[in-house]
Amino acid sequence: MTCEDIKPLFADYWSGTLSPEDRARVEQHLEICADCRAESKRLEALWRNLALLPADEPDSALRERFYETLSAYRDGAATGAKPRAAVWQMLSRIAAGIALVTMGAGIGYGLRSNQASANEVTQLRGEVNNMRQLVTLSLLQQQSASERLRGVSWAVRAEPSDTEVLDALLAHVNHDPNVNVRLAAVDALRPFASNRVTRDAVMQALAGQTEPIVQVALIDLLVDLKEKDATEELQRVAVDHLADSGVRERARWALEKLQ
Amino acid sequence: MAQVSAGELAKLAVLFERHHRSLFRYFVSLNRDRELSEDLVQDVFFRILRYRASYDPSKAFAAWMYQIARRANMDRGRERRGEVVGIEEFTTRHGDPASAEAGPEEHAAMGQNLELLDRALALLPKDKREILILSRFQELKYEDIAAILDCEVGTVKVRVYRAMRALEQIYFALEKEKAS
Numbered sequence: 001m002t003c004e005d006i007k008p009l010f011a012d013y014w015s016g017t018l019s020p021e022d023r024a025r026v027e028q029h030l031e032i033c034a035d036c037r038a039e040s041k042r043l044e045a046l047w048r049n050l051a052l053l054p055a056d057e058p059d060s061a062l063r064e065r066f067y068e069t070l071s072a073y074r075d076g077a078a079t080g081a082k083p084r085a086a087v088w089q090m091l092s093r094i095a096a097g098i099a100l101v102t103m104g105a106g107i108g109y110g111l112r113s114n115q116a117s118a119n120e121v122t123q124l125r126g127e128v129n130n131m132r133q134l135v136t137l138s139l140l141q142q143q144s145a146s147e148r149l150r151g152v153s154w155a156v157r158a159e160p161s162d163t164e165v166l167d168a169l170l171a172h173v174n175h176d177p178n179v180n181v182r183l184a185a186v187d188a189l190r191p192f193a194s195n196r197v198t199r200d201a202v203m204q205a206l207a208g209q210t211e212p213i214v215q216v217a218l219i220d221l222l223v224d225l226k227e228k229d230a231t232e233e234l235q236r237v238a239v240d241h242l243a244d245s246g247v248r249e250r251a252r253w254a255l256e257k258l259q
Numbered sequence: 260m261a262q263v264s265a266g267e268l269a270k271l272a273v274l275f276e277r278h279h280r281s282l283f284r285y286f287v288s289l290n291r292d293r294e295l296s297e298d299l300v301q302d303v304f305f306r307i308l309r310y311r312a313s314y315d316p317s318k319a320f321a322a323w324m325y326q327i328a329r330r331a332n333m334d335r336g337r338e339r340r341g342e343v344v345g346i347e348e349f350t351t352r353h354g355d356p357a358s359a360e361a362g363p364e365e366h367a368a369m370g371q372n373l374e375l376l377d378r379a380l381a382l383l384p385k386d387k388r389e390i391l392i393l394s395r396f397q398e399l400k401y402e403d404i405a406a407i408l409d410c411e412v413g414t415v416k417v418r419v420y421r422a423m424r425a426l427e428q429i430y431f432a433l434e435k436e437k438a439s
Contacts, residue, residue, distance in 0.1 A: 008416035011394065011423070043423045046430060049376050050395045058283040062297045066275055066304065073308070074268050179334075180305045211334060213306065 001029050003036050014044045068146040069180065072153065133158060133165055140168050145178040152184040156191055166192050170201050173218075179211055186217040193225050203233050212244035219247070223254045231258060267311065275304055278321075281397055282328055288392045289332060291381060302331045322403035325393065329407065375437070379430040387422035394419050 006029045012018045013026045030037045136158055139151025152172065158165040169192070172185040186205075192198040202225075206218040215237070222230040237243055237251040279300050286296035306327050307314075314323050380388060393404050394415075405412045 007420045008413070011416070011419045043427055046376065046427055047395070047423065049373060050380075050391065053373055053377055053380070053396075055280070055284050055396070056287040056293070056296075058280065058297055058300065059293075062279065062283070062300060063275075065297075066279070066301055067272070069301065069305065070268055070272060073305075179302060183305075183309065213309070213334070 001025055003029075003033060006030075006033075006036060010040055010043060011047065013040070014047045065146065068144075069149060072146050072149040133162055136165055137168055140172060145181055148172065148176065148178070148181045149184050152181060152188045155185075155188045158191075160191050160194060163197075166195070166198060170205065173205050173214070174208060179213060182211065182214045183217050186214060186221055189221065190224070193221075199225060199227055199229070203227070203230055206230075206233055206237065212247045215243070215247045216250050219250050219254045223257045226258065228258060231255065234258070267308070271304060271308055274307065274320075274324075278324060279304075282324070284396055285325070285328060285392055286332065288380070288396065289385065289389060295335065299328070299331050299335060302335075303328050306331060318406065319400070319403045321397070321399060322406040325397070325399070325403075325407045329389075375433050376426075376430060379426055379433055382429050382433075383422065383426055387418075387425050390415070390418050391422050391426065 006026055009018060009022055009026050013023065018026065030040060136151055136154040139147050139154060142148055142151065152169070155165050155169050166189075169185045169188055173182055173189070176182045176185065189198055189202060202218055202221055206215060206222070209215050209218060219234065219237070222234070234251045234255050238248050238255060240248065243251075282300045282303055283296055286299045287293060290296060290299075303324065307324065310327065314320070380391070383391070390404065390408070393399050393407065394401075399407070401412045401415045404415045408415065410418075
């Protein structure tokens with residue numbers, strides 16, 4: 001065996017993980033080749049010391065953040081993007097409060113027409129929607145990524161006609177510094193998909209997006225929406241040499257699906 | 260993401276407990292940036308959740324996880340293009356590196372050797388550093404490293420050897436510099 005054949009076996013030799021045959025071959029070579037013997041000895045000392053280098057330990061905040069995000073996902077998973085139970089309780093208390101006040105007003109004013117009470121129900125529904133929008137938009141503005149993820153899971157409950165929530169989601173798809181929030185925001189766009197504005201915005205987002213994982217999510221969304229108008233943009237992505245190879249492949253797959 | 264079941268989230272927590280420390284070490288060794296590395300660890304686990312369907316259970320999980328980790332690191336690297344952290348900016352991170360059975364003098368000498376070795380590792384080109392991290396710190400099999408780096412097993416062995424040679428050269432250069 002030549003020196004060049006032996007050297008790739010060094011690491012296993014030092015670690016004692018060579019087969020008995022290979023070990024014998026290495027030992028035979030080291031006996032007759034002083035250069036390899038000296039080199040193996042020097043490198044082995046470094047190899048052993050590498051294992052002694054202290055490992056960096058993450059801060060406990062990493063675990064906390066992970067479980068926070070996980071719980072945000074869990075809330076989303078339990079009933080299809082349902083926000084945290086505590087927040088819901090708060091919302092239902094507010095809604096019940098509004099209902100009580102409205103009812104009290106109704107009793108106070110005495111007889112009321114059916115039309116008037118229907119108006120009140122509509123008004124009440126509007127109040128709850130406003131509250132939902134308020135909570136969504138406020139969570140989406142938070143510094144912490146897991147709070148913003150929670151905001152995204154609230155957004156799924158917004159009215160499909162709520163353009164303010166839609167705009168906020170699109171802004172997060174395009175600009176959120178955290179990839180997980182961007183991804184969740186892409187998924188949260190689905191309820192808004194009947195809206196032409198949403199579909200156009202998804203195509204625009206694909207054109208502007210540089211994060212491969214988000215690009216793939218946007219392509220998947222366009223396929224799910226059976227968006228035929230996306231063909232041109234998908235063709236561009238499929239041959240874009242600056243795009244990730246996985247993204248190009250996904251774009252080709254999407255073009256086949258949409259045909 | 261809405262289709263993630265509670266059972267899958269529980270599994271993700273188990274995976275997190277099992278692997279987050281070694282992933283953190285991988286990212287810190289590559290990037291020398293603790294904050295970034297913590298973000299990347301978090302990122303990897305939620306990518307695992309998203310791409311869980313693409314995992315082939317007949318293959319080693321660690322190999323698949325490190326493929327995702329590499330990808331996450333490259334994506335982040337693109338975002339940070341141009342930001343290079345100099346070695347002098349990197350704060351040394353040792354507590355007590357020497358082994359317990361060494362006497363006080365050996366103890367000190369060993370500590371210095373390890374500090375020098377750590378500096379040499381930090382100065383190693385990224386691809387060489389990565390292969391040593393995977394083979395020595397993460398103790399992955401050559402087959403798994405080959406899958407992670409998308410190359411042949413024989414190539415991995417040659418690259419580990421070359422990385423060790425390069426490490427040795429830097430190490431001795433640093434030692435010389437210190438002595439002079």
